Amino acid sequence: MRHQILVPTDFSDNAWSAALYALKLYANTPCTFYFSHAWTFLNSGSRGHISSSYIEPLIENAKEQLEALKDRAKLESTNSDHQFETIFSYGSLMDSVEFANKEHNIDLVVMGTKGATGAKKIFLGSNAVTVINKVRRAPVLLVPKKSKFETPKKILFPNAFSRFFGEEIKRVKQLAQLHGSSIDILHINKKDTLSDLQNSNLESLKAELADFEFNFNWLPDYNSKAIAITDFIKDNDINILTMINYEHSFIENLVKEPIIKKLGFHSKIPFMVIPRID
Template identity: 65%
Template sequence: MRHHILLPTDFSDNAWSAALYALNLYASEPCTFYFSHAWTFLNSGARTHIPQSSIEPVQNKLKEKLAAFKDRAEQESKDRDHTFETIFSEGSVLDCMEVAVKKHNIRLVVMGTKGATGAQEFLYGSNTVTVMNRMRRCPVLLIPSNFEYETPNNMVFPTKFNRFYGEELKFIKEIADLHGSKIEIVHINKKDKLEDKQLENVDMLKTYFKDYNINFNWLTKTRKKEQAITRFIKENNSNILTMINYEHSFVEKLIKEPVIKKMGYHSIIPFLVIPRVD
């Protein structure tokens, strides 16, 4: 199977780090990577007052940068079954990405985050937060700033066991298959025992992942969830955090609180957000 992967870029070092991660993650897989750039006026009302003759040089310069990113990636993937395309679009980042995902049958979006601010925080850019929370067509893999690739042999999957799992679990399998990753399923205890529905979902996970290296972890709720997950990531040398993004989900609450930045700073690992498949 050939993988189709979208790599949005603003031509920053962060964007290149994310691209490198994607190339290495799928080093042994046949892939087509799409470098995309969404361009728009900062002031949407200004477009009517600027002639096309002034716009074209700006757009052509950005297209040259996009081509240079593509050339650089081709050099990195010389001996791999990787091909590269470029997509230059006009509009918002999310709108342009959704069009590309649908048109090119994209299976995964890989994008960089903003860098650390101060000594204690890791901030996702506004575009990243928007894409993470609103992209419903495919998973999004967020790569921390200047992250150096390491084989993702230990995945962390926090879950409450409250919902029936559907097709979204397939992507956890796909990532695990790439490098034989262990899957650490993490549950933070609120009560002394699970309810019947939760127990049924635990059994479902055991059955679904029966051919995989999985481990169930029961964490006592002695602190906030994000702190418990961060501690688990650090203690177990985990290298990918994955969550399912339900409507009004834990992910959405993390963005609002905002605790994703705390987890991102302390763990410094890629974060895979999988949209709920209804």
């Protein structure tokens, strides 16, 4: 199976770090990597007309940067079954992602996150939030600033077991198959027992993961699920965090609110957000 991986780029160090992570994560897997750049002219101020003689060199420079990025990725790759393409488009990042999804049947979008600045800490950033909220076909793998690749021996999958597991769970399994990772299932709840529905969904999940190494972990209710997840990641040497982006879920709350540094969700590991299938 050949994976189709989309790596949007603004030519920043963060975007390149995400590209490197993707190359290493899929080092042993046939893939086509699509490096995409959405070009938009910004900061035009009050000028009513911008001449083509000014715009065209900017566009050509961006196209050259995109080709150079592709060549750089080829040099970094260690797999002859890796192929590389570029997608240059005009408009928004989201337009570019949607075009790639439609034209190339993308399996995964890999993005770098810039990290937070200032007194309040926003974990993801506006571009990542936009993609998470609007992409409904492919998972989004968010690679934190300066994140270095480590073979993902352990994947974390927090879940409330409030919904039946459908096609979404296949994304977790596909990720685990890349490097034979074990899966840590994390349930955070102040109640001592599960409801009948939760038990049924848990049994369904166990059946889905029968061919994988997995562990079930139960934590008491924290004041903040963000703290609980962050602590579990640190204490258990987790390499990748995965979650399904259900409506009214923890992720939905996470992407809406600025989070204070000392209380926040500051994972230093990649975070895969899996879109729900309606």
